[in-house]
């Protein structure tokens with residue numbers, strides 16, 4: 410069973426032009442896939458549909474075999490538990506410590522403090538920032554802040570990791586470090602879908618690439 414299925418998906422915002430048109434693709438469990446295309450091609454729209462922040466105007470979307478096209482609002486919080494999201498500007502809370510930022514999804518899910526502590530430490534250890542758990546985000550570099558954003562996304566052990574331009578603000582060396590982290594999580598079974606317009610980075614990493622242009626899929630290249 411595919412992790413992600415898009416069948417004839419279209420998206421119009423406010424009844425105007427089509428941001429996405431007749432989009433068809435599957436992502437299998439355990440795959441790592443790049444989503445690329447020019448600014449406005451529809452990359453963020455695909456991710457927002459998968460987060461159930463938007464609904465498709467046409468077609469059908471299924472995640473792990475479950476149709477999410479018309480997910481009832483009351484089911485959205487449960488649905489989102491299987492998804493970790495990494496943002497370009499990481500969206501950390503700047504008045505909370507690294508530990509508290511990473512713990513937030515667990516607190517929302519009602520984890521016990523002991524369980525939360527154990528899992529936050531495990532996530533911080535994986536991204537190499539365990540020693541910074543008491544720091545405030547402002548005391549960290551941009552690359553470190555992005556790693557904390559990744560720890561927060563994976564702390565609940567989601568089946569699927571979505572990232573929108575996660576290296577957008579980072580230099581090439583830091584971008585490569587961040588990509589290695591995504592590859593590490595992919596290697597242990599997490600399905601990863603990454604939107605990026607950094608063609609040089611994408612070419613180096615040799616994963617499958619879905620290419621959008623004006624809301625249409627114009628390329629689907631398997632890893633070289």
Ligand SMILES: Nc1ncnc2c1ncn2[C@@H]1O[C@H](COP(=O)(O)OP(=O)(O)OP(=O)(O)O)[C@@H](O)[C@H]1O
Nearest residue numbers: 422423428446447448449450451452453454455606
């Ligand atoms: N909430 C919205 N209301 C109206 N139009 C929108 C909305 N969100 C996106 N759009 C439009 O839909 C199209 C696709 O946008 P989207 O953000 O998905 O593209 P993108 O490939 O992620 O671009 P970028 O790399 O610039 O973020 C664009 O023309 C955009 O202006």
